[in-house]
Amino acid sequence: MAVSKLWSVSTNLERVIEYAANPEKTSAKVYSEEQYQALADVLSYAKDEEKTEQEFYIEGINCNPITARDQFVTTKELFGKTEGIQAYHAYLSFKEQNITPEMAQRIGMEFAKEVWGKKFQVVVTTHLNTKHLHCHFVINSVSFLDGKRLWGEEKAWFKFRLVADRICEKYGLYYNPNPNRSKQNSYYYKQEQAGMPTRYSMLRSAIDEAIAHSTNLKTFEYNLTQMGYKHCLSESRKYWTVIPKGYSKPVRLKNLGEEYSEEAIKRRLIENQRLPILPFSSGSKKQYNLPTRGDKIKKKSGIYCLYLYYCYKLGYLPKYKKPDTNKLHYLLREDLLKLDKISEEARLLGRENISTDKQLFSYKESVMGEISKLTDDRTHLRKMMRRKISDDELSKVKDEVSTISDKIRLLRKEVKTCESIAERSKVMEYNLSQDNPTEQKSKRKEKETYEQRW
Template sequence: MAVSKLWAVTSRLGQVIDYAANPAKTAADNYTEEQYQALRDVLAYAKDEEKTEREFFVEGINCNPLTARDQFVSVKQAYGKEEGIQAYHGYLSFKEQDISPELAQKIGMEFVNEVWGKRFQAVVTTHLNTKHLHCHYVINSVSFVDGKRLWGDEKAWFKFRLVADKNCEKYGLYYNPNPNRSKQSSYYYKQEQAGMPTRYSMTRQAIDEAIAHSTNLKSLDYALTQMGYEHCVSESRKYWTIVPKGYKKPIRLKNLGEDYTEEAIKRRLTENQGVRLMPFTNQTVVIRQYRLPTREHKIKKVGGLYGLYLHYCYKLGYLPKYKKQNTARLHYLLKEDLLKLDKITQETRLLGRENISTDEQLFSYKESVLSQIENLTDDRTHLRKQLRKNISDDELSKVKEQIKTITDKLWTLRKEVGLCDDIAKRSKVIEANIETVRAYEEKQDRKEQNRNDKFR
């Protein structure tokens, strides 16, 4: 059986290739001295690179394995795709222990050649340092043919595993024509072994609890619904599913274990029909009364510039939204700022979005925006210079579109700079206005108190 795998490599490219072609893993230590000497005599006539390939079972496809890293990088540089995923590293493992290194390497070469050999560079090696021989392959993430990245079916296990199975069948090796792709992952398995709750274990407990109070599918459906689980246990569905709490993606019940297949659940429900069961009752919830904080309490907890602006919006009657205040009773200083309410709300949203509480944070944010404006301006200038060159219509439209995108970003960033300047000026005025209004309200409260005292 050939177990195939493929995963992306984002670290140093040379490190992965060196691991795959490690002489300590690929050297044929099982050869006798006579066989090894005979092989050395024959290979002495070949080139050094060919000798290395044969001796250590290291071969390259569309590249020289001795300089594979440099050739991989050269292709990336040629197409300007040096960032992101550097390569894909995979293996091909065989169940048989009596397979020869030559056959393992041959199958690995045929497998990689058929799947990726037409468009990509690859290094294929056979490691002999474990009980089961296995091939490692490192594939460049960028095609030397068209510069496109490896994607789609080219890195889909359920596609290229068929090629590996076909090669194993060709050479009389064992393979599994119907692999179980729905097995529980080792991550959740190890969590359960350590006694930690998982979405699978918690779902099993919920189903067991529901079955314990059910005798048929209808009562099981009712119990799971009362427990708050989204599920489907209909006879018309091919697979029964349930959505674990806290998740959005459903899982098939048969993936939870042998006791949770459709047949097993029906059998357990039938066994309950001869037993007197208590009907399912949902857990009683004790309702408690809480004193919820109001918006004014939340605003008072927020300090700094953001809290100052929130409090000012509250004084202007903009907050809370559900309560409409009488603007006729506002202080004259506040009435003047009602005409600037749109600008004040924009400044408030900026302070809240960027978590700005102090003047230092405000100026720091402004400097970062100015730096972005400078970089985007340089990029736009460079693109405008390209318009003067003799380029095709497609490239011309792309450049114009990029210039338009940068211009829109610059408009937004310059607006942010203007808001920062307004906040720096307006914040001091707001503080003065709030102090004046507070003093006025305290004076009015004292007059009202004195008037009430006279009538007592």
């Protein structure tokens, strides 16, 4: 099986060609002085454009790999297209570990000829320095045939797998005719494995909650909309997508797992038709309305208390019972991904005893004044470094400059945190105001249920 990828190169055309044709990557391993001398002889022999040295696995299509850079530039100058993207760099990596370099180079040449060889100049190399052999391709961005730039099917790397699979099948190499291209990003996967909330895990929870209160697709769509999620679940679309609140890029539901494909969601909705469906609510039920730590915090006022109560609602502050994030209001649930930043802002408010907007902006101004003073001191020290002073004095001045730079860096971070607090506090007030009616309604129902029992 072969994996392909292509990306553009806008600057330094010579560097990418040198990388692709690096002898340390394309040459076979050498174990003796005789072999090393033969390798040196081959390097000079390879300059003859009429010859091809197989030991280096470097070949050109419609060009000589030794003078490829000059030929690429000549083509661009001929058609007056020397600006913009200079070339495209691609690779073809093989899963098999028992494939020979000769076969890898042969497959790479056949692949490049079919995809680009009719119109473009290509340098094809095979690198032997990694666990899996892989071919590198450097393609001129301008065609030598008609002067047109690389475009369309010629740069659609996600379609190259069809060509690669066909060639691998021809040479008896393994390939997967039905690859799973819905795998979750490794970054989000590692976050979930560590127990941290991610955009995907939050979206799964939201979909589960919407399905739990739905018996048909229309109700499911309505519940998603009520939770703040944009969606496109049309039957005419190939993939169903949902855009989480606060994001602009849609997520294909099939990428969330087997239980979130179009067929699985429809099946789960049909199964709900045989079960009693609870009314849609994001509140949590309790048996008694006992005073909580949140009630004590709410009696206070100020930005710091707002942050404390918000952290309490998110479950960051200790509670008697660990909160169920699925029962949080969807507006608060989005901020679970920002707990580290919110807690850092709360610590600053507590450390500096800030409770009003006026105190916050006053502290910000004082920090900016300190930054200005330290910047002037650092400028003075840098001027001293330009004078003729001893090495000991120069070393001390450099240490002082470094210390001041570290202080300035921390203070600038404080300024950004203050700006973030000013912006986030308004959002927190709005989110809590939206959650408050639901919370009051939940408490009222709990009270009625408790009274009916007696």
